[in-house]
Amino acid sequence: xxFDSGDRPLHELLSRDMVDIYVGTENTHWILHEKLLCxxxxxxxxxxxxxxxxxxxxYGLPDEEDEPFKLFVGWLYSERIPTPRTEEDLSPLLxxxxxxxxxxxxxxxxxxxxxxxxxxxxTDTWPxxxxxxxxxxxxxxxxxxxxxxxxxxxxxxxxxxxxxRHWQSALxxxxxxxxxxxxxxxxxxxxxxxxxEPREQSVAPIMKxxxxxxxxxxxxxxxxxxxxxxxxxxxxxxxxxxxxx
Numbered sequence: 001x002x003f004d005s006g007d008r009p010l011h012e013l014l015s016r017d018m019v020d021i022y023v024g025t026e027n028t029h030w031i032l033h034e035k036l037l038c039x040x041x042x043x044x045x046x047x048x049x050x051x052x053x054x055x056x057x058x059y060g061l062p063d064e065e066d067e068p069f070k071l072f073v074g075w076l077y078s079e080r081i082p083t084p085r086t087e088e089d090l091s092p093l094l095x096x097x098x099x100x101x102x103x104x105x106x107x108x109x110x111x112x113x114x115x116x117x118x119x120x121x122x123t124d125t126w127p128x129x130x131x132x133x134x135x136x137x138x139x140x141x142x143x144x145x146x147x148x149x150x151x152x153x154x155x156x157x158x159x160x161x162x163x164x165r166h167w168q169s170a171l172x173x174x175x176x177x178x179x180x181x182x183x184x185x186x187x188x189x190x191x192x193x194x195x196x197e198p199r200e201q202s203v204a205p206i207m208k209x210x211x212x213x214x215x216x217x218x219x220x221x222x223x224x225x226x227x228x229x230x231x232x233x234x235x236x237x238x239x240x241x242x243x244x245x
Contacts, residue, residue: 013039019048022060023069030073040076043103068095072108081111084119090131097145098138113148126156129166136177147184150177154184 015035022029034057038045048056061069071092075081084090093112100108120126127149135145157167171178198206211217 018057020058022058022062023064024066025062026066027060027062028066028069030069032073032076036076040107041103041105043105064099065092065095068092068099071096072099075108075111079107079111081108081115083115087125087128090116090119094131094135094145098135101139101143101145109144113144116145117148120152127152129170132177133170133174136174141176146180150180151184154181157181158185 013036014033017034018031019034019037020029020031034048038049044059047059050056071081075096081093081096082089084093093115097109097112097116099105100112132149132153135143135149139146153167157163171181207215207217
């Protein structure tokens, strides 16, 4: 069956042919329009519109969850994704996004990306560590959702006061995340004159900060008190010289 890549109205995609999709460990049964499903996704075109062999009409998705797949079906027929209202709403939305990546559905990816971006903007919040870790665990390096979340994290860390301990630990343990944050900051093309130049500044503040974080030096409060019967090294050398005479 030939595939037309141009936009087509919904009524032209509601063909008589239907396919059976079974989702999750409970095998939740969905009956969907074959032409619509294949029009939206190359992944499903390769399954149901094979050029050779027996035509398939049944497919199982045992690794997917019911709630995000329900959102996918809603988008399939409306091309709309509900805007998340609470942080909890992001869970199925991120799963729908991962489906879109696996099933090569660019429009759905863009819809979810914009919904997630809008949520963080309107709530004036940043992605939590667990959200970032979830996406990193289930996506590839070039994933647009990775790029969106790490861009938010980079701004949060650069403009915030100090480094939250849980983020510090995460960056230490996940080298790719740390690299991505640095690469993101590089893309900002900051004006050099607005960035501190350590080669032109005093090193004293660096030493002071290190001491504040626990660096021990010989001018700490734990100095030896030479007035308590201890002999400074120079005095001992002089005493030995006097004895030799």
